[in-house]
Amino acid sequence: MEPRIIDITELALRDAHQSLIATRLGIDDMTGACADLDEAGYWSIECWGGATYDACIRYLNEDPWERLRTFKKLMPKTPLQMLLRGQNLLGYRHYQDEVVERFCQKSAENGIGVFRIFDALNDLRNIETSVRAVKNAGGHAQGTISYTVSPIHTTALFVDQARRLQDMGVDSICVKDMAALIKPQAAYELVRGIKEACGPALRVHLHVHSTTGVTLVSLMKAVEAGVDCVDTAVSSMSLGPGHNPTESFIEMLEGTGFATRVDMERVQRVKRHFMNVLERYSEFQSKVTGVETELFKSQIPGGMLSNMENQLRQQGAGDRMQEVLDEIPLVRRDTGYVPLVTPSSQIVGTQAVLNVLMGRYAVLTGEFADLMLGYYGKGPGEKNPEVVEMAHRHAGKQPITCRPADLLQPEWQKLRSEALALEGCNGSDEDVLTYAMFPQVAPKFFATRHEGPRNLGRDPLTGVSETKPAEGHQGAIT
Amino acid sequence: MEPRIIDITELALRDAHQSLIATRLGIDDMTGACADLDEAGYWSIECWGGATYDACIRYLNEDPWERLRTFKKLMPKTPLQMLLRGQNLLGYRHYQDEVVERFCQKSAENGIGVFRIFDALNDLRNIETSVRAVKNAGGHAQGTISYTVSPIHTTALFVDQARRLQDMGVDSICVKDMAALIKPQAAYELVRGIKEACGPALRVHLHVHSTTGVTLVSLMKAVEAGVDCVDTAVSSMSLGPGHNPTESFIEMLEGTGFATRVDMERVQRVKRHFMNVLERYSEFQSKVTGVETELFKSQIPGGMLSNMENQLRQQGAGDRMQEVLDEIPLVRRDTGYVPLVTPSSQIVGTQAVLNVLMGRYAVLTGEFADLMLGYYGKGPGEKNPEVVEMAHRHAGKQPITCRPADLLQPEWQKLRSEALALEGCNGSDEDVLTYAMFPQVAPKFFATRHEGPRNLGRDPLTGVSETKPAEGHQGAIT
Ligand SMILES: [Co+2]
Numbered sequence: 043m044e045p046r047i048i049d050i051t052e053l054a055l056r057d058a059h060q061s062l063i064a065t066r067l068g069i070d071d072m073t074g075a076c077a078d079l080d081e082a083g084y085w086s087i088e089c090w091g092g093a094t095y096d097a098c099i100r101y102l103n104e105d106p107w108e109r110l111r112t113f114k115k116l117m118p119k120t121p122l123q124m125l126l127r128g129q130n131l132l133g134y135r136h137y138q139d140e141v142v143e144r145f146c147q148k149s150a151e152n153g154i155g156v157f158r159i160f161d162a163l164n165d166l167r168n169i170e171t172s173v174r175a176v177k178n179a180g181g182h183a184q185g186t187i188s189y190t191v192s193p194i195h196t197t198a199l200f201v202d203q204a205r206r207l208q209d210m211g212v213d214s215i216c217v218k219d220m221a222a223l224i225k226p227q228a229a230y231e232l233v234r235g236i237k238e239a240c241g242p243a244l245r246v247h248l249h250v251h252s253t254t255g256v257t258l259v260s261l262m263k264a265v266e267a268g269v270d271c272v273d274t275a276v277s278s279m280s281l282g283p284g285h286n287p288t289e290s291f292i293e294m295l296e297g298t299g300f301a302t303r304v305d306m307e308r309v310q311r312v313k314r315h316f317m318n319v320l321e322r323y324s325e326f327q328s329k330v331t332g333v334e335t336e337l338f339k340s341q342i343p344g345g346m347l348s349n350m351e352n353q354l355r356q357q358g359a360g361d362r363m364q365e366v367l368d369e370i371p372l373v374r375r376d377t378g379y380v381p382l383v384t385p386s387s388q389i390v391g392t393q394a395v396l397n398v399l400m401g402r403y404a405v406l407t408g409e410f411a412d413l414m415l416g417y418y419g420k421g422p423g424e425k426n427p428e429v430v431e432m433a434h435r436h437a438g439k440q441p442i443t444c445r446p447a448d449l450l451q452p453e454w455q456k457l458r459s460e461a462l463a464l465e466g467c468n469g470s471d472e473d474v475l476t477y478a479m480f481p482q483v484a485p486k487f488f489a490t491r492h493e494g495p496r497n498l499g500r501d502p503l504t505g506v507s508e509t510k511p512a513e514g515h516q517g518a519i520t
Numbered sequence: 521m522e523p524r525i526i527d528i529t530e531l532a533l534r535d536a537h538q539s540l541i542a543t544r545l546g547i548d549d550m551t552g553a554c555a556d557l558d559e560a561g562y563w564s565i566e567c568w569g570g571a572t573y574d575a576c577i578r579y580l581n582e583d584p585w586e587r588l589r590t591f592k593k594l595m596p597k598t599p600l601q602m603l604l605r606g607q608n609l610l611g612y613r614h615y616q617d618e619v620v621e622r623f624c625q626k627s628a629e630n631g632i633g634v635f636r637i638f639d640a641l642n643d644l645r646n647i648e649t650s651v652r653a654v655k656n657a658g659g660h661a662q663g664t665i666s667y668t669v670s671p672i673h674t675t676a677l678f679v680d681q682a683r684r685l686q687d688m689g690v691d692s693i694c695v696k697d698m699a700a701l702i703k704p705q706a707a708y709e710l711v712r713g714i715k716e717a718c719g720p721a722l723r724v725h726l727h728v729h730s731t732t733g734v735t736l737v738s739l740m741k742a743v744e745a746g747v748d749c750v751d752t753a754v755s756s757m758s759l760g761p762g763h764n765p766t767e768s769f770i771e772m773l774e775g776t777g778f779a780t781r782v783d784m785e786r787v788q789r790v791k792r793h794f795m796n797v798l799e800r801y802s803e804f805q806s807k808v809t810g811v812e813t814e815l816f817k818s819q820i821p822g823g824m825l826s827n828m829e830n831q832l833r834q835q836g837a838g839d840r841m842q843e844v845l846d847e848i849p850l851v852r853r854d855t856g857y858v859p860l861v862t863p864s865s866q867i868v869g870t871q872a873v874l875n876v877l878m879g880r881y882a883v884l885t886g887e888f889a890d891l892m893l894g895y896y897g898k899g900p901g902e903k904n905p906e907v908v909e910m911a912h913r914h915a916g917k918q919p920i921t922c923r924p925a926d927l928l929q930p931e932w933q934k935l936r937s938e939a940l941a942l943e944g945c946n947g948s949d950e951d952v953l954t955y956a957m958f959p960q961v962a963p964k965f966f967a968t969r970h971e972g973p974r975n976l977g978r979d980p981l982t983g984v985s986e987t988k989p990a991e992g993h994q995g996a997i998t
């Protein structure tokens with residue numbers, strides 16, 4: 043019997059280095075692998091979006107659109123994939139629909155074929171504009187379920203979300219487990235449930251991290267349950283807070299009745315490329331290596347943990363981490379159990395730190411108040427009404443129940459005028475989008491762009507690097 | 521329905537540090553974890569044998585028997601387990617039966633409950649004396665299959681070996697995959713095959729390393745196939761060339777209908793203990809971290825690779841590794857496809873290096889000649905008769921077909937007299953066994969034993985250590 047084919051999305055160029063070396067990989071350390079990546083037979087290559095756009099302009103003096111065009115030129119065969127935070131695009135607020143539409147259009151024009159679209163709260167109203175825009179632009183719109191574990195997040199709830207995504211017209215479903223919490227049996231039941239509810243024709247993809255050590259087994263169970271595509275990263279850019287190794291996934295299928303189309307020789311060339319590259323970024327390397335199963339209890343993604351540790355240390359309270367770990371589940375319950383992913387992970391984490399340092403809800407961040415008042419959208423759970431009331435008093439705003447972006451006025455023309463007034467802005471829609479998403483960083487980037495990309499790699503022997511890393515930017519959880 | 525219980529053997533005190541930090545862990549870095557290990561609910565704790573005996577007297581100035589008694593005192597509840605190389609005991613030659621019998625007797629007296637007994641060639645004549653001696657001493661005799669991949673090593677061959685072990689009277693079967701080569705489907709079929717052939721009452725244990733990244737999935741499949749016990753190592757002493765993390769194994773079973781009896785709180789205390797300890801041994805740490813799937817092609821255990829690299833470098837031929845990698849499968853075929861485990865891994869690896877440097881079989885090591893002539897026992901495959909003939913001419917010895925130990929004269933009294941003549945020998949059978957197994961190292965150890973154990977840990981901040989590591993000892997593959 044012919045084995046059933048399981049597709050693979052390779053993460054080396056986006057989520058892998060975002061998870062392992064704080065998104066610092068420069069374009070000239072990636073181009074050498076592109077020919078092999080393109081020929082290897084992946085279903086798609088994730089290479090753009092997430093935190094890479096931010097990192098490009100903030101740390102690397104690199105135009106993210108130019109990066110995308112380079113990828114498209116070097117990888118013409120395999121669909122290029124991006125991670126998109128729905129109505130937030132790649133920024134940290136909601137954008138009015140026209141901005142979202144233009145972003146999707148421009149991303150497709152510049153080379154993105156597959157758009158993985160998620161919302162931190164799983165509020166589908168926050169992704170419907172992107173889905174429509176992607177389809178209008180001729181792209182593949184992948185509707186995403188942000189996986190989490192809580193008393194209200196049942197298989198049935200997620201399966202219902204998949205059905206609603208299908209009704210919205212997505213081309214495929216992704217289950218996105220950014221904290222490596224999905225255990226084998228849960229993965230089996232969820233993939234099976236979605237396949238049964240949505241029919242065999244709707245593709246199901248599974249994105250897992252490897253932090254807890256169990257998720258390669260979860261991928262095996264997802265394969266048995268009918269998953270169409272899994273996300274992995276070449277072994278030299280894998281494991282720890284990253285992802286399961288592509289080679290291990292391919293090898294483990296031998297004799298099981300499942301197989302991939304991916305060419306191992308090509309993958310091993312990519313592996314050797316990044317083995318040499320990664321050494322040059324050791325100063326950015328995550329301290330988390332090996333596995334961390336205590337996450338199953340705290341349900342806190344690895345990147346969030348290190349952000350909170352930094353915040354505590356900056357307040358001279360580095361010894362109070364355990365109190366914060368105990369506080370997070372309480373804050374999360376008050377929010378109605380939001381999944382912990384960008385931006386909710388940062389919002390909940392920062393509020394938990396404040397609660398420990400200042401007293402519970404003695405001080406609210408503006409973002410936390412907005413989350414409680416519905417300005418990020420609606421999650422599936424009930425919020426604590428007392429904390430909603432505190433947020434109302436603190437922020438002087440009313441709770442809302444509408445789609446947050448419905449409150450926004452048209453803003454494209456204003457953003458465009460502001461961007462065009464900046465030194466070095468080239469007048470393109472792409473530059474306007476850069477300014478729209480990163481109004482603080484874009485002016486400096488436009489002014490220095492002509493100097494060309496900055497590579498933060500450092501020779502491990504001579505220590506030579508071109509620049510010191512910037513500090514203080516919160517890591518995204520994706 | 522009650523979940524089926526899967527037992528766990530914890531490897532932290534033996535194979536884990538043997539695989540990760542070259543067996544250098546000193547007793548005073550282990551005692552602090554013993555209470556939690558003993559209370560955690562493991563089926564057994566592997567803590568002795570393999571390369572630890574050698575490392576104790578060679579590097580740590582530590583009496584291995586004293587170490588064992590310390591373990592027994594600190595861990596009275598959980599059976600202590602050792603790895604025994606059959607007729608080789610823990611040394612590198614065959615011993616006459618009386619020496620084997622006394623070793624097993626003394627090991628049981630000093631605290632070992634479970635004896636995992638293997639032979640590198642899977643020649644069961646090399647383990648039958650140990651099995652009988654262990655049973656006479658009241659121990660649990662675990663008969664072991666050294667797993668390997670080759671054209672002749674079929675599931676049926678291994679299942680037949682299990683049947684013959686059962687006929688020999690072993691208390692359980694262990695499938696021992698030292699090179700992390702067993703893929704999920706193979707693990708399923710092998711465990712299933714053994715259970716069907718030997719009946720449900722004969723316990724089947726599975727020992728796997730994590731080097732290739734796929735073996736936690738293999739453990740899952742083994743569980744589904746009916747395995748009784750798996751080997752894992754606490755997460756802070758896991759992965760890379762070591763083993764799958766105990767915590768990940770426990771967590772991954774949730775909801776599957778299988779469960780362990782192991783107490784996660786205890787395991788996490790053990791984890792934190794070794795997290796702090798391991799930092800102090802970073803200079804011994806294996807350079808292999810992450811996963812290495814190219815092993816599936818070469819089938820060479822990780823430790824063997826680094827041995828051969830050292831050998832090549834010492835000959836100024838560090839750039840010829842690829843030739844050696846290509847040579848190994850040919851040498852291995854000539855031997856009739858011996859599994860690559862101590863001592864066959866060293867013998868085959870060294871001969872492959874010589875073949876590359878001097879011309880194929882221009883020079884034979886004495887050990888390789890002995891292997892070809894049957895002096896290590898009989899493997900399952902046909903040897904290349906031309907190479908056997910070369911070995912005959914080179915060594916001036918006839919090929920044999922009998923059990924190698926049958927050629928040995930009684931030697932206990934002679935060993936005893938020689939040992940007792942050494943300065944510092946305390947006259948015990950234990951000391952005679954130390955001398956018997958390590959006649960070169962024992963004299964120095966006896967003379968310096970009174971100085972007490974040497975801890976090779978080094979404070980990661982101050983760099984303070986008591987002694988520099990010794991050099992040049994080949995790592996064992998276990
Ligand atoms: Co991710």
Ligand SMILES: [Co+2]
Nearest residue numbers: 535698729998
């Ligand atoms: Co082992």
